[in-house]
Amino acid sequence: MRYSQQRDLILQSIRAVDTHPNAQDILTMVQSNFPTISMGTIYRNLSQLVNNKLILELTFNGVSHYDGNIYDHQHFYCTQCKSIIDCNITSSNILKKFLKSTKHDAQNCQILFSGTCHDCKSKPKKEIAC
C-alpha cells in the first residue's frame, strides 16, 4: 500500500476515538485538515484500511462503523443514546464452542450486546424533574 497523507489522517482519526464512527462522522473529522476531501475518497481509503486489517468494519443496523481497535473484543449498543461501546470479551471460547457444535469453519465472531448503557441507566428520568 503506497503512503497517502489522507489515508494516514483517516487512520489516525479513527484510532483517536473509541466511538466507532461511520463514514459520515469520519468525513467530518478529516475535513478540518482536508476541506476538499470527498465521500468517495473516504470510502476508498476505508476499504483499503479494512483490507489491510488496520481497522475493523462493523455493521450495525445496516450501517458500517469503523473501529481502530483491531484486538479481539465485542460491542455493546445502547438503544437510548445509540452509542457503541467496547466490551473486553474475547471470542475464542465462543468460537471453540461453535466449532464443537457445528461443522462450519468459523474464523470470526462478532457479538453485539444491546440494551441500556450505564450512563443512560443512571440518568434521572425526565418526568421526575420539576
Ligand SMILES: [Zn+2]
Ligand atoms: Zn446510553
Ligand SMILES: [Zn+2]
Ligand atoms: Zn470496538
